[in-house]
Amino acid sequence: MPPARFVAGDWGTTNLRLYLCDEGGKVLDELAGPGAASLGGRFPAVFGSLLAPWRQRHGQVPAVLCGMVGSTIGWTSVPYVACPARPEQIARACTPLEGGAVQLVPGLSCRNRFDAPDVMRGEETQILGALHLEPKLRKGGHLLCLPGTHTKWTVLDRGSVAEFLTAPTGELFALLGEHSVLLPRASPAVAATDAAFAEGLEQSERFAHAQLLHRLFECRSRRLAGELAETAAAAFLSGLLVASDVRGALRAFEGLGAEPLVQLIGAPQLTALYAAALAGRGFASHSIDGAAAALAGLTYVYQHLPTAAVAHGS
Amino acid sequence: MPPARFVAGDWGTTNLRLYLCDEGGKVLDELAGPGAASLGGRFPAVFGSLLAPWRQRHGQVPAVLCGMVGSTIGWTSVPYVACPARPEQIARACTPLEGGAVQLVPGLSCRNRFDAPDVMRGEETQILGALHLEPKLRKGGHLLCLPGTHTKWTVLDRGSVAEFLTAPTGELFALLGEHSVLLPRASPAVAATDAAFAEGLEQSERFAHAQLLHRLFECRSRRLAGELAETAAAAFLSGLLVASDVRGALRAFEGLGAEPLVQLIGAPQLTALYAAALAGRGFASHSIDGAAAALAGLTYVYQHLPTAAVAHGS
Numbered sequence: 001m002p003p004a005r006f007v008a009g010d011w012g013t014t015n016l017r018l019y020l021c022d023e024g025g026k027v028l029d030e031l032a033g034p035g036a037a038s039l040g041g042r043f044p045a046v047f048g049s050l051l052a053p054w055r056q057r058h059g060q061v062p063a064v065l066c067g068m069v070g071s072t073i074g075w076t077s078v079p080y081v082a083c084p085a086r087p088e089q090i091a092r093a094c095t096p097l098e099g100g101a102v103q104l105v106p107g108l109s110c111r112n113r114f115d116a117p118d119v120m121r122g123e124e125t126q127i128l129g130a131l132h133l134e135p136k137l138r139k140g141g142h143l144l145c146l147p148g149t150h151t152k153w154t155v156l157d158r159g160s161v162a163e164f165l166t167a168p169t170g171e172l173f174a175l176l177g178e179h180s181v182l183l184p185r186a187s188p189a190v191a192a193t194d195a196a197f198a199e200g201l202e203q204s205e206r207f208a209h210a211q212l213l214h215r216l217f218e219c220r221s222r223r224l225a226g227e228l229a230e231t232a233a234a235a236f237l238s239g240l241l242v243a244s245d246v247r248g249a250l251r252a253f254e255g256l257g258a259e260p261l262v263q264l265i266g267a268p269q270l271t272a273l274y275a276a277a278l279a280g281r282g283f284a285s286h287s288i289d290g291a292a293a294a295l296a297g298l299t300y301v302y303q304h305l306p307t308a309a310v311a312h313g314s
Numbered sequence: 315m316p317p318a319r320f321v322a323g324d325w326g327t328t329n330l331r332l333y334l335c336d337e338g339g340k341v342l343d344e345l346a347g348p349g350a351a352s353l354g355g356r357f358p359a360v361f362g363s364l365l366a367p368w369r370q371r372h373g374q375v376p377a378v379l380c381g382m383v384g385s386t387i388g389w390t391s392v393p394y395v396a397c398p399a400r401p402e403q404i405a406r407a408c409t410p411l412e413g414g415a416v417q418l419v420p421g422l423s424c425r426n427r428f429d430a431p432d433v434m435r436g437e438e439t440q441i442l443g444a445l446h447l448e449p450k451l452r453k454g455g456h457l458l459c460l461p462g463t464h465t466k467w468t469v470l471d472r473g474s475v476a477e478f479l480t481a482p483t484g485e486l487f488a489l490l491g492e493h494s495v496l497l498p499r500a501s502p503a504v505a506a507t508d509a510a511f512a513e514g515l516e517q518s519e520r521f522a523h524a525q526l527l528h529r530l531f532e533c534r535s536r537r538l539a540g541e542l543a544e545t546a547a548a549a550f551l552s553g554l555l556v557a558s559d560v561r562g563a564l565r566a567f568e569g570l571g572a573e574p575l576v577q578l579i580g581a582p583q584l585t586a587l588y589a590a591a592l593a594g595r596g597f598a599s600h601s602i603d604g605a606a607a608a609l610a611g612l613t614y615v616y617q618h619l620p621t622a623a624v625a626h627g628s
Contacts, residue, residue, distance in 0.1 A: 109539075114521045116532045117539035150531065166531040168496060175489050182482060207428045211562025212526050213555070217464065217480035218430045225423075225431035241527070248525030 004028050004058040007051065008298035010291075011069035012122060013037045017291070020054050020061070025299030029054065036068040036075075043075035044098070064302045066105035066294065067122035070095065075102075080109035080119055084160045087128050091304035105301055112165045113252045120164060122294075123152045126265050127161060129296030130288050137263065143253050144263045146290070147242075147270045149174070153249045155256055165252060169245045170270075177234055182219045184230050192272035196232035200239015201280055204247070212244045238273060246277040266290040318342055318372040321365065322612035324605075325383035326436060327351045331605070334368050334375070339613030343368065350382040350389075357389035358412070378616045380419035380608065381436035384409065389416075394423035394433055398474045401442050405618035419615055426479045427566045434478060436608075437466045440579050441475060443610030444602050451577065457567055458577045460604070461556075461584045463488070467563045469570055479566060483559045484584075491548055496533045498544050506586035510546035514553015515594055518561070526558045552587060560591040580604040 002022040009018045016033035033050050047063075054061070070078035078095040085108055094103040107121030123146045130144065131137050138159035146152040149170040155162040177183050190197055204215060219237045222228035228236055262278055264271035264287045271287040278285045316336040323332045330347035347364050361377075368375070384392035392409040399422055408417040421435030437460045444458065445451050452473035460466040463485045468478040491497050504511055518529060533551045536542035542550055576592055578585035578601045585601040592599045 114517075114524055114529060114532075116517070116529075117535045117541065118531065119535055119538060165528055166535070167525075167527040168494070168530050169527055171494060171496070172527070172530075175493050179489050179493060180482070180485060182485070203428075203430070209565060210428055211481075211558050211565075213481040213483055213486070213559050214479055214562050214566065215428060215430075216482050216486075217432065218428075221431045221433055221480070224433060227431065244525050245527050248528050251523060251525075252528065 001028060002026065004054070004061055006061050006302045007054065007063035008295055008302065009063055009065040009069070010067055010122070010125070010294045010298070011036055011065050011074070012067045013073075016050075018050065018063075019295060019298075020058070021295075021299065021302075025295060025302075027295070036071070036073055043069070047075075047102070060101060062101050062103065062302070062305075064094070064103045064105065064298045064305070066125035066298060066301075070104040070107065071121055075104065078104045078106045080107045080121075081124075083108055083110035083164070084157065084162045085124075086160050087131055087300065088304055090124055090128060090161075091301045092306060094301065094305060103301070103305060105298070108161060108164070110163045112163060114165070118164060118166050120152050120154075120166070123148075123154070123265075124161065125297035125301065126290055126293040127154060127156075127297070128300045129293035129298075130263065130265055131156075131159060132296045132300045133288060133293065134263070141256055142261075142263055143249075143256060144265060145249065145274055146265045147274050148266055151245060153253065155253060165249065167245045167249070169241050173234075173238055173241055176216070176219075176237060182216060183233050183237060184223075188231060188234060189269070190235045190238040190273065191269065192276045194232070194235040196228065196235035197239045197273065198276070199228075200236040200241075201243045201277055202239075203236075204240050204243035205280060208247060212240065215240050239277075242273050242277045243280075246274060246281065250281060250283065260284060261286060263288065265293050315342060316340065318368070318375055320375050320616045321368065321377035322609055322616065323377055323379040323383070324381055324436070324439070324608045324612070325350055325379050325388070326381045327387075330364075332364065332377075333609060333612075334372070335609075335613065335616075339609060339616075341609070350385070350387055357383070361389075361416070374415060376415050376417065376616070376619075378408070378417045378419065378612045378619070380439035380612060380615075384418040384421065385435055389418065392418045392420045394421045394435075395438075397422055397424035397478070398471065398476045399438075400474050401445055401614065402618055404438055404442060404475075405615045406620060408615065408619060417615070417619060419612070422475060422478070424477045426477060428479070432478060432480050434466050434468075434480070437462075437468070437579075438475065439611035439615065440604055440607040441468060441470075441611070442614045443607035443612075444577065444579055445470075445473060446610045446614045447602060447607065448577070455570055456575075456577055457563075457570060458579060459563065459588055460579045461588050462580055462604075465559060467567065469567060479563065481559045481563070483555050487548075487552055487555055490530070490533075490551060496530060497547050497551060498537075502545060502548060503583070504549045504552040504587065505583065506590045508546070508549040510542065510549035511553045511587065512590070513542075514550040514555075515557045515591055516553075517550075518554050518557035519594060522561060526554065529554050553591075556587050556591045557594075560588060560595065564595060564597065574598060575600065577602065579607050
């Protein structure tokens with residue numbers, strides 16, 4: 001077994017995933033832990049006890065952590081790096097904790113297409129990973145989509161993160177599924193192969209000038225009219241939401257990339273939904289697994305930390 | 315005091331309002347009661363005990379009830395009347411209960427602008443009231459907007475309800491305010507005079523081709539950036555939502571009415587929000603109080619019930 005060199009951690013609001021890695025980012029061991037929202041500030045103690053077995057065996061390997069651990073509800077609040085941001089700039093802006101043994105990756109900020117402030121925290125590391133995994137993304141212009149609770153549409157320009165735009169598509173889907181009178185409770189997970197998802201996409205595209213607000217009631221009225229099964233309402237809603245997100249983003253970023261190819265980064269079941277919506281509009285897509293991208297991004301950051309930081313930590 | 319002739323009742327999901335009326339619909343007495351959702355089927359008993367004091371004094375006056383009392387969660391499920399629907403057709407389609415002493419007003423159904431089934435229950439009575447209160451609405455074509463949890467945009471054609479379109483604008487506002495990470499909790503009520511509401515309208519109009527999904531995150535990011543006060547986020551969201559609703563509806567019903575005048579029917583604080591959004595797009599509006607419209611509509615229905623039904627009830 002190659003020697004363990006660092007710990008990579010994706011510490012989100014509801015989940016923590018830790019990987020013990022060799023110099024090149026190969027995973028030697030891994031474990032799961034509590035999300036940032038549940039910790040109430042006890043980050044040093046929780047992190048210390050989670051890492052104790054690894055540290056006992058492998059010494060004080062440094063850790064690189066991304067996600068909400070660097071937010072106001074996290075271990076410490078790490079300032080955003082403003083776009084356009086180059087990968088090495090992001091790696092260099094890590095906030096060291098515990099004498100450099102823990103490095104928190106900064107999020108990104110930008111002024112988005114609609115002249116509004118926008119921020120991301122965690123997705124920047126997946127983008128760094130995608131740039132590492134797919135070297136061709138370092139050249140020219142590319143449109144990335146990172147679907148999730150808050151979907152991030154991102155423009156890459158010659159390897160730099162130029163700008164991005166947030167859509168709370170996943171959050172809206174969850175809120176409507178859990179609390180709205182429009183959907184039956186206990187909505188099942190949605191797959192890109194669901195007929196009702198395809199129907200939601202198609203209905204949305206049929207009246208592309210309609211506002212999303214004027215289509216949502218169909219999740220209820222189509223069930224009342226016997227045109228939609230109770231169990232299919234969530235998939236229909238997902239189709240309406242993803243179609244609206246994709247249509248709006250393609251319009252917002254029109255003309256930015258030469259090829260109609262979108263890079264999707266995320267959980268495979270989610271990227272499949274976006275791939276279907278893009279295909280329906282004549283856009284090809286390429287999907288990159290979100291967990292693999294996060295790990296590759298954390299490895300990139302580890303490898304590009306100022307030397308002093310790594311030496312101090314190890 | 316003129317003799318009491320009937321009871322008018324607006325029985326929604328969360329509230330019941332009952333009015334004791336004379337022949338012309340003048341209110342002699344009124345009371346409030348529990349909403350349909352909380353009754354679990356005990357409609358006859360609850361209604362009977364609520365009416366007992368009035369019946370003791372005024373005899374078995376008939377009651378005309380509208381709203382969710384006629385739905386699947388109500389006293390009994392009253393079939394929808396399909397559009398186009400004339401007022402007298404709606405009145406004649408009441409479902410009699412208790413030997414005709416109780417009449418439930420039917421809801422309406424239609425195939426909407428986006429070729430989807432649509433339904434309303436309760437708003438049809440406010441529309442009947444508006445037609446009674448404003449005789450000029452019985453001629454020509456008019457666009458009505460009944461803002462609420464589920465806003466109903468309705469087209470009147472020579473006194474007939476031609477079609478309508480539902481937008482769950484109020485429900486989305488409430489869901490986001492109560493459960494989303496985008497808004498701070500305990501959001502205050504929104505007034506049309508709030509600067510942040512005007513800012514939400516303006517921002518929405520500035521990029522009229524944008525999807526609503528791509529603007530919602532601003533409720534959070536503008537606060538993070540210090541561009542929006544915590545207490546103003548709900549008003550900003552309301553501006554974004556109402557602008558999207560109004561813009562989409564004006565587009566959907568483009569060219570239907572000769573004059574750019576929209577009839578707003580609802581609670582005054584809500585119709586004021588829509589009046590502001592319409593004014594921003596160069597549309598005049600005229601507001602009708604929703605409670606007054608409901609009472610006028612119930613009176614219209616009482617006066618147009620088949621004679622046998624009224625005789626039987628009284």
